[in-house]
Amino acid sequence: MPRPPSPSIPEKEFVYGALKEGLRVDGRLPLEMRTPALAFGPELGWVECSLGKTRVLAQVDAKMVKPPPERPLEGIISIHSEISPMASSDYELGRPSDEEVTITRMLDKVLRRSDVVDKESLCVLAGQRVWHLRLTIHCLADAGNMLDCACLAGVVALKHFRRPEVEVVGEEVTVHHPSERAPVPLSMHHTPYCLTFAYFPDASTKPVLDPTHLEQRLSAGMLSIALNAQRELCVVQKAGGVPLAADEILRIVDVAVDKAKELDKLVEQRLKEDWAGRTVEVR
């Protein structure tokens, strides 16, 4: 006999009642985010990001290809983000759920369409050879707000990645192995961070930042904002849900700006720590 979908009625009533008083089940403040933890792998461009129990792995890979004829001077960036049943048994392979579609589209907007990586710097030989960057996102565990975790993991992986140095003499292209010449970081225009707010059916309940799985299921609408530490908005996504007044959205954007600055500081500090601990040997 199939189990009725969670959350149960007591869970629902408890969470709504607590949120009305401004209390969250895990003890956070309504606009407090779980502290992200970043772990870097032995290879460059391998990052595991965790927001509490939500964990996402991002990996960047590069190879040289011939560019399509309509864009001969730009590199190619492709993002793979299929959610497997490892994140939660609710997800099935081959059948994209709403959550998966949202994540795929947001990642595409935040990491590709907002021009995070300078595509023209990825061109090696015009019309012949460009770099094709593949960013693969693996959702390891879903405890709410996989979208923010995935965006953070993706952007940190792009910042962490180093591509091999290339020498072009005339028409001849030489790719130097990382052990011969130090690899080169990607040239990035800006670093966007995604922040998700959950709204609830009761109009008097304030929105919460970084919802957990239960809060996400019980929410009536979600607002996702991607911006960088220079107060520039990249993406504002609000797909249906609770109607919001314009000044409410502006207030939320102000909150998001402060959080983005904190995230930026944390990411820079972690990247510096990791880079200091790494020895890049050059023969």
Add this chain to the structure above:
Amino acid sequence: MSTTTRSDGRTYDQLRDIMIVYEGLDGVDGSARFGFGQTQSLTSVSGPMEVRPNLEQPSQATLDISVRPLVGIAGTDSKALSTNLKAILAPALFLSHHPRTLIQIVGQALCGTESGSGLGSVGKGWNATLVASLINATSAALVNASSVPMKGVICAVSVGRFPSASAATLVLDPSEAELPHLVGGGCFAFLFSSALPLTPSSPDELPPCSLLWTNYTSSVVYDDTELRQAQALAEEGARKVWAAMKESVSNMERTAQCPAFNRFKSAKTESRVKKDTKNLSESEVDDDKMEI
């Protein structure tokens, strides 16, 4: 057998450091990460659980295994590997104990081959050591979940074959750097079960084992003596893997609390030991407070 040391200083029958971490992933029943040095895989197990009617089997549980590479989407080689994994696990699990349910297993490779060098991971695919780490991670995750009855534990190692003028040069657990120089090799999976008959050669502390699956291939012609030598070498390695897995089970609660950033350093860090004692004293204090 050659006695020359390999590029990383190991002997021909020496494994790299084995790392087993029980991840404690939130959305699944059991999960484990297994690594031979830097070659690591992560597997999650969920079940027995609700199954869709078209997958339901009346007398046994349905095994749903998916395998994902680190880079890109799962291709044909990943799908072939998941079919092999199904064939390996079916004799090791008591599937008939839970009919009309689903056991969902997802295997994830955590390392590519030379991904940062611009040579791309395309075409490198699943090498024998990565396959061995995946099988071991699956066994560890099944032990961690403890929800599916098992006949025994499956331990796998890989064996590589170097070209040699006179005789075959077999090495255990070839690393990523050694892979381009091999002319053959494969993964051997053994089932360690006390249900198997005892053989005179099996040591006392370990249960008897038998070969369950192998994908040994070679680009030069080989005979069955070489295959038997490779199997014997792999069996020694599999015994060491079993011993490591048994020892890790006693640390199962503690490894899940290990902070993520220490994973790629040695698995036994001092900070974890300090955290253990702190946790023990906290629980003792709570017990005192709980006395009514």
